[in-house]
Amino acid sequence: MRLNRIVALFFRHVYLYRRSIPRIMEVLYWPVLDLVVWGFITVYLAQFRQNLPKFIPFFLGALILWDxxxxxxxxxxxxxxxxVWSRNFLNLFASPLGPAEYIFSLMLVGFTKLIVTASIMAALAWFLYSFNIFLVGISLIPFVLNLIVMGWSIGIITTALILRFGQEAEVLAWALGFLFMPVSAVFYPVAVLPPFLQAIAQYIPASYVFEGMRSVISKGGFPLDELLWSLGLNIIYIVLSFLFFYWNFRVVKKKGLLVRIGE
Amino acid sequence: MLEPIVEVEGLTKVFKSLKAVNKVSFSIYSGEILGLLGPNGAGKTTIMHMLLGLTTPNEGEVKIFGRPLAKHRKEIIQEANFSSNYVSMPNSLTVKECLKVFARLYQVKNKEQKITELLKIFEIDDIRNKLVRHLSSGQQTRLNLAKSLINDPKILFLDEPTASLDPDIADKTRRLLQLIKKKSNISILYTSHNMKEMEEMSDRIIFLHKGNIIAEGRPADVIKRFKRKDLEEVFLKVAREERY
Structure with a gap:
């Protein structure tokens, strides 16, 4: 594994984003729109705050974290x-670039985009709704890192599936993440889910993160149990997602599908 | 005796029930241009993809620089490169940015110097800041070729590098490749559907049909063996399956 090659691909995306307004919009447009719409709904519902204490931090915090x-x-x-779209995929894999270097470079690209998006959302939440997400405390950081790792695992699996099933599976890039939303207990506690979904939720790292966040906001303190569960599951899933990608990469090379991607 | 750069032994690839490449064996020697030709579906591109480690063979062994590709792909590919007219560079990057990305991927020392040199050789210096999507097909081909020489490869895989080029640009590209070969003693595996080009470019050719080698040797010898006027006629004979 060579850092040089990871940095090379990172720069390939930096060059791309630097001059592409539609791509910059993609980083900002949906998160900002989400924040504005859901933010105002939250402000409206906050009138009933007697029934729903700490509604704004619950809701906006969840929204930012889900994003x-x-x-x-x-x-x-x-x-x-x-x-794939730029038909450059073969050039990359005809080079010494390995699958792990490729995935790490995408993680780096994603992490950078994420820092930009999250910073802007946090700033807007403070500006529009006087909600300071950092008031939740320093304890938020390990939870955020757990969400990132879970997002990476889903992203790696999505990528492996697109490699295997071709561009017909492209829709998964937008859809697969949302499949986990109902069982991640983003906007409601796990307890409101029916028993079979509760059973699934206990294997979803994000559900512990959102439960943890609500616990921090309502009771304070540090929900170590939630953090450890989330971390443990994430370690298992990220390892499994890498193994799945590697296995799938071998399969697509055997089936001759790697050279057809993007055709 | 010339040193073999690439040694292929019994290479076979089966896609479902189709035998795309059937027990193919050949070598590419130092400083040689080997032309792979044959009708569509003959197995040319599949062989090239297997030599690049992009497709896994069902059987057979590939050794490049004396080392098995299956075990030493990264080290081998570091000293090889590839260009295909059917594969693009990232179209939202400029010519120079593309070359910078690939210079990093191949861990090229003196990146700036190498890029400047290639931009001049391929006469694309004036469009260095132009986005790839705004390039003509001739300029894109030259950029692809510049990328393929970024790491001073010892073996170059060129898959129809002049397809879709006008005769003038195609001729210039061929001359440039011959000049590069002469200067750097690079070995080249070359595929094309242009038989005149294959005759002109190749030191040796391999004629493939339905995944099998049906003729191998210097272009003139192959033409003689088939009792035809040129490779074009040999190609037509094979493609129309007069005997095969």
Missing amino acids: ILFRAQQGISVSFLED
């Missing part, structure tokens, strides 16, 4: 699609 997970996933799968 972090979703953007982390997209940072990998959409950046991969950029190479």
Whole structure:
């Protein structure tokens, strides 16, 4: 594994974003729109704050955190699609670039986009709704990192599936992340889910993150149990997602599909 | 005796029930241009993809620089490169940015110097800041070729590098490749559907049909063997399956 090659691909995306207004919009447009719409709904519902204490931090915090997970996933799968769309994929894999270097470079691209998106969302939330996400405390950072890792796992699996099934599976880049939303308990506690979904939710790292966030906001303190569960599951999933990608990469090379991607 | 750069032994690739490449064996020697030709579906591009490690063979062995490709792909590919007219460079990057990305990928020392040199050789210095999507097909081909020489490869895989070029640009590209070969003693595996080009460019050719080698040797010898006037006629004979 060579850092040079990871940096090379990182710069390939930096060059791309530097001059592409539509791509910059993609980083900002949807998150900002989400924040504006849901933010005002939250402000409206906050009138009933007696029934729903700390409604703004619950809702806006969840919204920003969910966007972090979703953007982390997209940072990998959409950046991969950029190479497919530009029919450059074969040039990359005809070079000494390895699959792990490729994935790490996408993670780096995704992480950078994420920092930009999250910073702007956090600033807007403060400006529009006087909501300072950092008031949740320093404890937020390990939870955010867990969401990023879960987003990466979904992104790697999405990429592997697109490699295997071709561009017909492109829609997964936008859809797969949302599949986890209902069981991630983003805007509501796991307890409101029916029992079978609760059973699934206990295997979803994000559900512990959102439960943890609500616990921090309502009770304070540091929900170590939630963090450890989330971390443990994430370690398993990120390892499994890499193994799945590697296995799939071998399969597509055997089936001759790697050279057909983007055709 | 010339040193073999590429040694291929019993290479076979089967896609479902189709035998795309059937027990193909050949070598490419130092400083040689080997032309792979044959009708569509003959297995040319599949062989090239297997030599690049992009497609895994069902059987057979590929050794490049004396080392098995299956075990030493990264080290081998570091000293090889590839260009195809059907593969593009990132179209939202400029010519220079593309070359910078690939210079980093191949860990080229003195990147700026190498890029400047290639931009001059391929006469694309004046469009260095132009976006790839705004380039003509001739300019894109020259950029692809410039990229393929970014790491001073010892072996170059060129898949129809002059397809879709007008005769003038195609001729210039061929001359440039011959000049580069002469200067750097590079070995080239070359595919094309242009038989005149194959005759002109190749030191040796391999004629493929339905995944099998049906003729191998110097272009003049192959033409003689088939009792035809030129490679074009040999190609037509094979494609129309007069005997095969």
